[in-house]
Structure formats: structure tokens, C-alpha cells
Amino acid sequence: MEEFLQQFINGLTVGGIYALIALGYTMVYGVLKLINFAHGDLFTIGAYLGFTLLTSFGLADKIGPFAAIAVLALMVMGLVAVIGIVLERAAYRPLRNSPRLSAVVSALGASIFFQNAVMLIYGARFHVYPQNLLPKIALNVFGLYVPFVKILVLVASVAMMVGLYVFIQRTTIGAAIRAAAIDQGAAKLVGIDVNGVITLVFVIGPALGGLAGLMVGLLYGQIKFTMGWLYGLKAFTAAILGGIGNIPGAMLGGLILGVVEALGSAYISIAWKDAIAFCVLILILIVRPTGLLGERVAEKV
Amino acid sequence: MRRLGFVLSLLGCLLFVLGGMCTARAGTIKIGLMGPMTGSWASEGQEMKQVLDLLVEEVNAAGGINGQKVQLVVEDDGGDPKTAALAAQRLVTQGIVGVIGTYGSSITEATQNIYNEAKVIQIANGSTAIRLTEKGLKYFFRTCPRDDEQARVGVKAIKKLGFKKVAILHDNTTYAKGLAEETKHLLEKDGTVKIVFFDALTPGEQDYTAILTKLKSANPDGVFFTGYYPEAGLLLRQKKEMKWNVPFIGGDATNNPDLVKIAGVDAAAGFYFLSAPLPKDLPGKEAKAFLKKYAGKYGNPPNSIYAVLAGDGFRVLVKAIEETKSTDPDKLADYLHNKLKNFPGLTGTISFNEKGDRVGEVYRIYKVNEKGEFILQQ
Numbered sequence: 224m225e226e227f228l229q230q231f232i233n234g235l236t237v238g239g240i241y242a243l244i245a246l247g248y249t250m251v252y253g254v255l256k257l258i259n260f261a262h263g264d265l266f267t268i269g270a271y272l273g274f275t276l277l278t279s280f281g282l283a284d285k286i287g288p289f290a291a292i293a294v295l296a297l298m299v300m301g302l303v304a305v306i307g308i309v310l311e312r313a314a315y316r317p318l319r320n321s322p323r324l325s326a327v328v329s330a331l332g333a334s335i336f337f338q339n340a341v342m343l344i345y346g347a348r349f350h351v352y353p354q355n356l357l358p359k360i361a362l363n364v365f366g367l368y369v370p371f372v373k374i375l376v377l378v379a380s381v382a383m384m385v386g387l388y389v390f391i392q393r394t395t396i397g398a399a400i401r402a403a404a405i406d407q408g409a410a411k412l413v414g415i416d417v418n419g420v421i422t423l424v425f426v427i428g429p430a431l432g433g434l435a436g437l438m439v440g441l442l443y444g445q446i447k448f449t450m451g452w453l454y455g456l457k458a459f460t461a462a463i464l465g466g467i468g469n470i471p472g473a474m475l476g477g478l479i480l481g482v483v484e485a486l487g488s489a490y491i492s493i494a495w496k497d498a499i500a501f502c503v504l505i506l507i508l509i510v511r512p513t514g515l516l517g518e519r520v521a522e523k524v
Numbered sequence: 525m526r527r528l529g530f531v532l533s534l535l536g537c538l539l540f541v542l543g544g545m546c547t548a549r550a551g552t553i554k555i556g557l558m559g560p561m562t563g564s565w566a567s568e569g570q571e572m573k574q575v576l577d578l579l580v581e582e583v584n585a586a587g588g589i590n591g592q593k594v595q596l597v598v599e600d601d602g603g604d605p606k607t608a609a610l611a612a613q614r615l616v617t618q619g620i621v622g623v624i625g626t627y628g629s630s631i632t633e634a635t636q637n638i639y640n641e642a643k644v645i646q647i648a649n650g651s652t653a654i655r656l657t658e659k660g661l662k663y664f665f666r667t668c669p670r671d672d673e674q675a676r677v678g679v680k681a682i683k684k685l686g687f688k689k690v691a692i693l694h695d696n697t698t699y700a701k702g703l704a705e706e707t708k709h710l711l712e713k714d715g716t717v718k719i720v721f722f723d724a725l726t727p728g729e730q731d732y733t734a735i736l737t738k739l740k741s742a743n744p745d746g747v748f749f750t751g752y753y754p755e756a757g758l759l760l761r762q763k764k765e766m767k768w769n770v771p772f773i774g775g776d777a778t779n780n781p782d783l784v785k786i787a788g789v790d791a792a793a794g795f796y797f798l799s800a801p802l803p804k805d806l807p808g809k810e811a812k813a814f815l816k817k818y819a820g821k822y823g824n825p826p827n828s829i830y831a832v833l834a835g836d837g838f839r840v841l842v843k844a845i846e847e848t849k850s851t852d853p854d855k856l857a858d859y860l861h862n863k864l865k866n867f868p869g870l871t872g873t874i875s876f877n878e879k880g881d882r883v884g885e886v887y888r889i890y891k892v893n894e895k896g897e898f899i900l901q902q
Contacts, residue, residue: 226741233733347566349754354788370765443730445758445786447564453728485734493735494696494724 228367230489231482236373236442238481239380243435244458245465245473246387247428253404253468254424256323260330261310262432263455264337269303269433270446271341274350283356292356292441296379296434303433304426311425316418341448349447352440376438383431384474391470400424404468464504466517475515479503552595553588553851555580555841556615556623556644558635559834563603564728564754567782568627571831572649573598574822576624579838582817589845601626605634616642621851624837627830628752629653629699636664643853645844645860647837650830652776653702657879663857665880667833667840667871669800669887671699674776675706677798677887678748681773682717685796691721691744693735695751700724703750703775720744727751732759733766740768750775756795757786764791773797776887781827784896795892796901800829800871802890805900811870829871836869843867 244266251259276298277283282291314333318326362369391397402410403420411417439454440446457480465476480500487499507515557576559569580596588594599615601608608626612635615623622645626632632651639646640661648656648666652674657664682690690711694704701724711717721742725735736759739747747770749756756778763770764787774783774797784792801807803815803826814835819825826832844859845851861880866873875883889901 226737229737230734233731233737236733237731342562347562347570349564349567349782349786351785368766439730443758444761444788445730445754447754449563449728450730488734489738492723493738494726496734497726 225367226489227486230485232367232369232373234482234485235478236377236481237484238461238478239377240435240439240442240454240477241458241461241480242474242477243380243383243431243438244454245461245477246384246470247432248459248462249465249467249470249473250424250428252462253470254400254421255315255326257315257326258330258459259315259428260327260455261314261333261337262428263451263458264334264341265303265307265310265429265451266432266436266439266454267341267446267448267451268306268337269299269436270440270450271345271350271436271448272302272433273299273437273440274352274446277353277356283353288356296437299433299437300430303436304430307425307429308422310429311422316421338448338451345448347448349445352444352446354444356441372442376442379438380435383434384470387427387431388470388474396423460501460504463514464507466511466514469514469516472514472516479515552593553845554595554597554618554620555838556618556620556625557596557598557834558601558608558611558615558623558625559598560603560627560631561598561600565603565627565752567780568650568828568830569600569603571826571828572625572627572834575818575826575831575835576838578818578821579835583842589842590849594842601631601635603628603631605631608632609634609638611635612638616644620644621845621853622647622841622856624834624841625649626651628697629656629702630697632656633698636661639663645841645853645856647841649834649837650777651699653698654706655698655702657881661880663853665837665840665860665876665882667836667869667874667882668830670881671703671775672706674798674887675703675710677889678703678707678773678775679710679714679717681796681798681889682711682746682748683714685746685771685773687717687745687771689718689720689742689744691739691742691747692719693721693739693747693749693751694724695727695755696724697727697751699777700750700752700775704748707748707750721747725751725755727755730758731762733762735759736763736766736768740766740770744770746771746773748773748775749778752777753780753783754786757783757792760787760791760795764788771796776800779829779890779898781898784892789894789896792892792896793894797890797892797898798887799890800833801888801900802829802898803827803832805888806832806871808868808870808872810868814870832870836871836874839869840864840867840874 247262276295310333314329318329399415400420402415403417407417461476461480462473465472483503484496484500488496559572560566561569576596580594583594597618597620599611601611608631624647627650629651632648640663645663650668652668652671654671692704692708694700711719756774772795776799778797779799815825844856848855848859860876865875877883890898891901893899
């Protein structure tokens with residue numbers, strides 16, 4: 224039982240990161256019906272920007288670790304959001320009215336561009352976040368061992384997801400995003416600035432992806448320019464699992480994927496971990512082709 | 525008239541360029557280097573290139589091989605079998621005599637047949653998987669030792685450290701799986717040490733806590749991880765964060781200073797690994813001189829033994845071309861198999877057996893100390 228709970232928590236941490244990245248996929252898909260394949264690389268850029276900011280300013284020494292990480296998170300989110308806007312302007316907006324396939328090819332191209340840009344700027348070697356930045360406290364709950372950083376990551380990702388959900392459901396701007404997701408033409412007719420909405424989507428999605436990158440850096444330390452591919456693939460799977468285009472679905476899909484992976488490797492076989500996770504995905508898609516929450520919510524965002 | 529002059533000068537230029545190309549072709553010997561310049565093993569590949577650049581410079585400064593200059597043709601295998609196969613195909617069309625590389629066994633395996641069919645001598649520098657030389661390929665050699673040798677030393681280390689229950693973890697690559705299975709086989713034959721865990725992780729991920737939790741519940745006295753240094757570093761770091769103090773032993777692919785960088789000094793301390801002697805522990809005069817020269821050019825001595833083993837591959841190939849006065853692959857292969865005896869390499873004396881394996885030269889056991897340095901154990 225103890226081992227089960229420990230594995231469950233291991234899975235939730237990984238799943239929280241998958242979910243944060245999955246939000247970016249799902250929001251862009253909801254509004255543009257486009258899979259943003261460059262999203263995983265925005266995640267990598269977030270991790271690298273966090274590394275640069277952390278090591279070059281020495282913020283942690285000046286204002287303490289927690290304030291430093293809060294400032295850092297805001298800076299990384301802001302910068303990655305700017306890259307997201309540029310990406311949309313340069314790679315997606317010119318193809319808005321072209322066949323959908325052209326935009327997908329453009330997305331793949333952007334992904335390759337970002338990956339190589341990071342490699343050329345930072346080099347092909349690993350980079351390692353400074354150690355001992357955060358206090359190494361561990362909570363010991365009934366013999367379960369949970370490091371403090373993990374709790375921080377999990378809490379931050381859940382807070383971000385809930386915040387986003389409330390923003391989309393309760394605010395006027397959120398309503399505008401939902402309207403643009405349902406019908407762009409009709410949204411324009413009632414006076415919604417659809418281009419503005421799309422820009423906003425490319426601010427929120429990449430910002431969350433960048434934040435996930437920073438979290439991975441803080442949690443595992445090691446970052447490399449190819450890391451976005453695997454995380455992107457897993458997050459994309461999570462988005463589909465939960466029902467692509469649906470925000471609670473992306474959160475649920477991410478958490479489920481993380482937990483299934485952890486439990487699969489614990490009780491079946493580590494080597495078959497990914498196979499188990501993808502089998503679960505296939506089974507769910509057979510039963511519910513639109514994903515877990517794909518149908519229940521009528522308005523997709 | 526002006527137009528005619530223009531055409532004539534153009535023709536002249538063309539002739540000059542063509543002539544230049546022809547003399548270049550006749551005057552140089554092309555040797556390939558296939559290594560992981562990008563990807564997770566990029567630090568290995570980039571050092572391989574630095575070592576070979578230095579050696580090529582040295583050979584050319586001394587007048588080349590039999591009066592012909594050497595030209596190095598570098599292709600990136602990305603640490604990936606698919607990329608490597610393409611790199612090998614590009615290399616064999618460029619008229620190379622031989623190719624040095626590469627590091628990972630599964631990467632080398634993807635290219636072996638391409639080079640063999642093209643009759644290009646291949647000298648691998650880090651690929652220790654047993655089956656690479658069991659295929660009867662005539663033009664394949666390696667300067668690194670083999671994993672059956674490594675498994676023997678691994679078992680010795682496991683017994684010396686007094687483990688009664690041991691966990692073996694690999695990563696499903698040709699090399700890691702081969703080493704893990706060979707070790708398991710030897711331990712089962714020996715019978716005094718119990719294997720309580722045998723499984724593989726997925727390389728390239730970052731969260732290995734699920735695997736560590738499972739390993740912990742098997743309660744081993746020690747863990748033998750046969751994979752590569754990026755994963756080993758993360759395992760050590762996450763094991764430390766779990767406050768689990770089990771000793772880890774790694775195979776020779778964990779031998780890279782980046783391991784300590786990834787794990788952090790305090791998590792890496794106490795980690796044992798098997799390896800051919802590190803560059804700094806190389807005894808020979810040749811090695812000392814080379815290391816000094818390398819440090820003079822690049823600012824620091826080479827970190828990885830595999831880069832130096834790539835250098836040895838290059839040097840035996842140069843020796844073979846010099847001695848046979850030929851670039852005929854059959855003559856070169858024959859020379860390397862049968863006539864090259866006790867060549868003074870940077871990493872010790874080099875001879876090849878009929879399979880293309882290097883004879884002699886044993887693995888050592890290293891331990892990471894409190895400062896993150898690799899210390900040779902006796």
C-alpha cells in the first residue's frame with residue numbers, strides 16, 4: 224500500500240507537468256483546429272531561458288529562493304509568450320486560410336527551427352540547473368516520502384490549471400475565446416476581435432509550456448535541447464486522452480497518463496511502461512473516440 | 525573581342541579549378557570520422573573530433589602518410605541509428621579509406637554492413653557490445669574492449685563489494701542489454717549472489733522515481749546500472765533525493781564527467797564504475813605527450829577515454845597505410861588482423877585478433893570521491 228501511494232505521487236508529479244504542456248496543445252487546437260507541433264520546443268525554450276536567467280542574475284542570493292523563483296517564473300512566462308506571439312505571426316497567421324495540412328507542415332518546420340536554434344545558441348551538451356537552490360525539505364507522511372520541490376510543482380500546476388479554467392469560464396475575455404472556438408465567423412460578426420483572441424491563446428499556451436520547462440529544470444536539474452520532443456509527445460497524448468480542445472480534459476489526461484505510467488512500471492514492467500500507457504490511450508479512444516471529456520462539454524475551447 | 529576574352533578567362537578558371545580538384549584527389553588520403561556531434565552523447569563526439577583534428581594536424585605537419593596529406597571527413601551520427609545509417613552512406617560515397625567510430629554500440633551496429641559492403645575499414649572507439657565482432661565482418665575493428673570482459677570485471681566488483689542481493693538495470697540499447705545479460709549469466713553461473721531485480725528503463729526521460737521506488741522495494745545490497753551517463757546521473761540524483769543509500773555500480777558508459785554535473789557532487793560521491801583507464805591515468809610516454817599537446821591546444825586535457833580510443837583507431841589506421849603503402853582495404857585489413865603487433869597506442873599496446881577485437885588491456889574499477897573526481901581503485 225505504501226509503495227502504491229508512493230508510486231501514485233510519483234505519477235501525479237510527472238502528470239502535472241504533462242498536463243501543463245497539454246493545455247497549450249488543447250487551447251490552440253480548440254481555437255485554430257491546429258496541432259501546434261512547436262509547442263514542445265517552446266517548453267524547451269522555457270527551460271533554457273530559466274537556466275540563463277537563474278545563472279546570470281544571481282537572483283536567488285539577493286531576494287531569497289522563493290521570491291527568486293516567483294520572479295523567474297513570471298519572466299520566463301513573459302518571454303516565452305513573446306516567442307509564442309512571434310511564432311503565430313510568422314508561421315501560422317500567413318497560413319490561416321490555407322489548407323490545414325500546410326499549417327501542420329509549418330508547425331513541424333517551426334519545431335525543427337526552434338530545436339536547432341537552441342542547440343546552436345546553447346550547444347549540444349547538457350545544461351544543469353544550480354543545485355541546492357531550493358531547501359531540500361521532504362515531507363514524511365505515514366512513511367511516504369515526498370520532496371518539497373515536487374509538492375511545489377504539483378501545487379503550481381494545479382493552481383495554473385484552475386486559474387485558467389476560471390478565466391475561460393467566468394470572464395468576458397474567456398467568453399470571447401470560447402466564442403472564437405465555436406465559430407470564428409460568427410464571433411467576428413458579433414464584434415469579437417478574433418485575431419486578438421488568437422494572439423491571446425498564443426500568449427497563454429506558450430507561457431504555460433515555458434513554465435513547465437522551468438519546473439522540469441528545477442525538479443530534475445538536467446536540461447537538453449531535445450527534451451521538448453518526448454514531453455511534447457506525452458502531453459499531446461494527454462490532450463487527446465482527455466479530449467483535445469477541452470481544458471479540464473487536458474488536465475485530467477495529463478494526470479491520468481502520469482499515474483498510469485508510474486503504476487504500469489511499478490506493477491507490470493518498467494521496460495513496457497510506454498507501451499502500457501499507449502494501450503490505455505487506445506482502449507479509451509475505442510470506448511470514447513472523442514477522449515474522456517470530449518463530448519460532455521458542448522463548448523470546446 | 526571582350527566577350528571572347530571573358531569566355532577564355534572563364535575557361536581558364538574552370539581548368540584551374542578542375543586541375544586543383546584532380547591534384548587534391550590524388551594527393552590526399554581521406555579518413556572518415558562518424559561520431560555523435562549532436563544529441564545526448566554530443567560531448568563524446570565533439571571530443572572525438574578534437575582528438576582527431578589534432579592527430580591529423582600532427583600527421584600532416586610531419587609530411588603526411590607516404591607523402592600524401594590526410595583529410596578528415598566528419599559526419600554526425602546524432603547518437604541515433606537512423607541518422608548514423610545516413611551518415612555512413614554519405615561517408616562511403618566520399619572515397620574514404622577508413623572510418624573511425626562510433627561511440628554507442630547500437631549506432632555502430634546500424635552502420636557495420638554499410639561500411640563492410642563498401643569495403644571501408646571501420647574502427648569503432650566506444651562500441652563494446654559482444655556481438656559486433658561475432659558477425660565475421662572482415663573490415664570491422666575496435667580499439668575498446670568487449671562487454672564479456674567488462675561483465676567479468678563487473679561480477680568481480682560486485683563480489684568484492686560484498687553484495688549478496690544485486691539489482692541489474694539496463695536501458696534496452698544493444699550495449700546496455702548485452703552487458704546486463706552477460707553479467708546476469710555470469711552471476712547465475714557463479715551462484716553466490718542473488719539477482720533480485722532485472723529490468724530496463726527508457727533512456728531520454730527525466731523522471732526515474734517510479735523505477736527507483738520499485739528498485740527500493742526489491743531491497744538490493746547494490747545496483748548495477750549498465751546504461752549511459754545521462755540516465756545514471758539522474759538516477760543518482762533522484763536516489764539521493766529519496767534518501768536511499770544503496771551503492772550503485774555503472775558500466776563503462778557512465779564514465780563521463782557530465783555524470784557528476786548532472787547528479788551533483790554529493791549525489792555522485794560513492795558511485796563505482798568500470799572503465800578502461802581514464803586519460804589522466806594512462807601510463808605510457810606517448811599518452812603523456814599527447815595529453816599535454818591536447819591540453820595546449822584546447823585548454824584542458826580530454827575528459828573521455830573514448831575520444832582517446834578514437835585517436836588510437838586513427839593512429840593504427842595511419843600505421844597500416846604507411847606499412848602496406850596502400851589504401852587497398854583488403855591489404856589494410858590483413859595488416860591489422862595479422863601483422864600489427866603491440867603497436868604503442870595512447871591507451872596501451874594494441875593488437876587485434878582475427879575477429880577485429882583488441883587483445884589484452886583490462887577494465888579498471890573507479891570510484892567517484894567527495895569532490896566528484898574519478899579515482900582509480902586497486
